[in-house]
Amino acid sequence: MRAFCAQRGIPYSETGLLASYVQVLRHLHTTGRAAGREPAADTAAAGPDAAPEPGHAEDSLRPAPQAGAYW
Numbered sequence: 794m795r796a797f798c799a800q801r802g803i804p805y806s807e808t809g810l811l812a813s814y815v816q817v818l819r820h821l822h823t824t825g826r827a828a829g830r831e832p833a834a835d836t837a838a839a840g841p842d843a844a845p846e847p848g849h850a851e852d853s854l855r856p857a858p859q860a861g862a863y864w
Contacts, residue, residue: 798805808816 795805797803
């Protein structure tokens, strides 16, 4: 893995289990705060009453149709 990263110019580091969780949570916290400051381009342009496009989070709340199901 170290050689793979070096060939592509990707930073490589090793850390323990707990330290890796700290790194991930810190990254999620930082990116979550940054995302909360700017509205998404598609929702800002469409307005609050616009219907969601396929593939958005609202679609994941609907059950997927099952093959052979007639409901």
